[in-house]
Amino acid sequence: MTHVIVIGAGQAGAACVARLRSKGFDGQITLIGAEPHLPYQRPPLSKAYLLGDMPLERLYLRPEKFYSDNDITLRLGARVSEIDREAQTVTVDGETLSYDHLVFTTGSKPRRLPASIGGDLDGVFVVRGLSDVDAMAPRFEEGRKVLIVGGGYIGLEAAAVAAKRKLEVTLVETAERILGRVAARETADHFRQLHSENGVTLMEGTALSRLIGEDGRVTQAELSDGTRIDVDFVIVGVGITPETDLAEAAGLGIDNGIATDSFGRSSDPHIWAAGDCASFPHKGGRLRLESVGNAIDQAEAVADNILGAETPYEAKPWFWSDQYDAKLQIAGLGSGHDRVVTRSGPGTGRSFWYYRGERLIAVDAIDDPRAYMVGKRLIEAGKSPEPSLISDPAQDLKLLLKA
Known part of the structure; x- marks a missing residue:
């Protein structure tokens, strides 16, 4: 029986296994996720979920019954330690599984502040997984002081939630303006005004020099202009990088992510990739997209091509952000x-x-x-x-x- 193993139980992984079954694949499917939760949607984490407007159950992409009804084996809270491409096996928590097709949907990981500037202090958070948000949520109490490092969408969304919860919010952005990599000046101007109207202190062209702590807990931040501000906690939103460690260890081609061809195949014909972790041919170059839309569409294209469609993936980029x-x-x-x-x-x-x-x-x-x-x-x-x-x-x- 043909066995498809999917590593990464996020949006792309869930989309891939669901597509395989909906297209009539009757072989074995195993979906492996490092987190202990059912596959869930990430965008609401920094918005509705953090605000308390969305319960955990609504985060889940599908109920557990969907996977059992469709004979999809879930291995949650599990880690893949090794991939043997020659034997076509993966080692999961000490168990060896054979595959006919292996799909990487491992997503991405947040950039963190180095320990040398206080990034390892208690009270310094990133926004990526459910555990990150659950850990910081109790800190969102009225009157507390939060520093947000990074003026991209994640940082601005977190700032909006904190402002709505009536915290004192300072956001620092090293570049000359917020949204510098991802949006035009006109869009940045609109959101700068919106955040200012909601009481957020935006400091553009200002870097974080270091965090200062007492008894291992962050208490102050020193900025590049020499000023110090008191902080109760810090949220770091300075971008993400593709999660390619396993793929690199397996010797797959890497080019700003796991390099795939237009069908989603990696440098190994039995291994595929989709979502944040994958780069693909696009208009004469290579592109890697960090979005829900791409994760779903590319994962479904990979599923189709595993089943023999041989249809090139054509990206139709779309994104969104909710602030206030x-x-x-x-x-x-x-x-x-x-x-x-x-x-x-x-x-x-x-x-x-x-x-x-x-x-x-x-x-x-x-x-x-x-x-x-x-x-x-x-x-x-x-x-x-x-x-x-x-x-x-x-x-x-x-x-x-x-x-």
């Missing part, structure tokens, strides 16, 4: 843009349209779902409306799809 009552929806990839067109939407909604030359490449829509949906469809269709039409609030966006 504002919802940011992003379609496309804005890197390399040379122009941003602003459009006013309904109410307080607005959208920012990224152009590279004459070509529309991305849209950031804030509280404007219509702009997001139209922008996404235009990008996928390869259509680039005249910027003057986009900026005209009287222009019906849906008509642009018919042009």
